[in-house]
Amino acid sequence: MAVPVYKRILDLFEAEGVNTLFGIPDPNFVHMFAEAEARGWSVVAPHHELSAGFMAEAASRMTGKPGLCIGTLGPGMANIAGAVQCALVENSPVIFLGGQRARVTERRVRRGRIQFVRQEPLIAPSVKYSASIEYADQTDEIIHEAIRRAMSGTPGPAYIEYPSHVILAELDVAEPLPPNRYRLVNQGAGAPEIAEAAKLIREAKSPILLVGHGVHTSRTGAAVKELADLMACPVIQTSGGTSYIPGLQDRTFPYLFSPAANEAVEQSDLCVALGTELGEPMHYGRTQHWAG
Structure with a gap:
């Protein structure tokens, strides 16, 4: 069944029992926010991205599930940086999704681009895993790897970049795997x-x-x-x-x-x-x- 990337991302988090989304909608994520709301998720949009990040970190502690927070490209991700650091030092499994310009725009030799900065090199040192969904068929493997790293061993945050050229791209996929089919759950000593x-x-x-x-x-x-x-x-x-x-x-x-x-x-x-x-x-x- 063909589904757009933004819906598939929600499907994968629903398989983990996640039903709350924190962040401020922007053109990269407005489709995801609308779809989450239509599914009955709790969609929390505070006045500042930093608050959204702290809320997601607190939610991960309260629920034992991955927190999910979205930051718009450029200033949104800059605002969220303090919450990323908090999740790192507090060992909280929060998945931060960051919007980004389409790669065709990023690679052009132009100046004065709106809300553009190379985000992944800035965020990567503060997370357990960092990746970018460049193609629709990478969605499952990148989301799964982010959750696997965030929840395994000593928990911590992960960052996934979401360039605008993949927002509406579609992919043919089966039902999402349950957590115990792709990562270690109920970890214990030998x-x-x-x-x-x-x-x-x-x-x-x-x-x-x-x-x-x-x-x-x-x-x-x-x-x-x-x-x-x-x-x-x-x-x-x-x-x-x-x-x-x-x-x-x-x-x-x-x-x-x-x-x-x-x-x-x-x-x-x-x-x-x-x-x-x-x-x-x-x-x-x-x-x-x-x-x-």
Whole structure:
């Protein structure tokens, strides 16, 4: 069945459970915005692209799904740059779509082009994956690769450029693949690593669980509660993991801001860290209360 590229992009994100689009419509994307609205998506168009980027980053945390944000060519993508950096440092899987001039216009020897700058070289250092849909038949592979990179390993943002010459181009495609048909889902540790961790936990006399915001974005709170109950230990929160897991309120303490948390860290002989980079707010797990 032949479908235009802008509809196929929405189809691919719908297969991931995405139904919210953030951004400000422009000629590159007005068709996509109208189609998303017709499908019943939530289409959020704030007054500034930076707000759209931050909203998409927050949505990825709240839903556990890729955030989707659109920036118009030139100043729109410049405005969104701060949100791209935020998604990078916060490990949030946000897909940023950037409009761009048709390549035939870009390559002409002319000056004074409206809203034109080479965007991909500017954005690429701040994302896990960057690509441009130059031909209609690249749509599936580029969208899939962007989502695969954004959601795999340590999550993070991806950037896809969308030149205007492919807006209405059509391609013949089958139904979109479900996520588990083209990327790794429900990632887990191998059996040897799990066995080693279990041995360390059994031998520990004063273990603690350190919980970061990755536990919440991966929706693994129930599994963490089960582990905490088995370990019968304190749960220490990082600054990014300060949402309580139901049923663990009586043993959950914020690191550094709670004397009980700091004492538990100082007296522990094993720390099981989940969903955290052990970054500067945690003193890298080496200094201050960890030093003892």
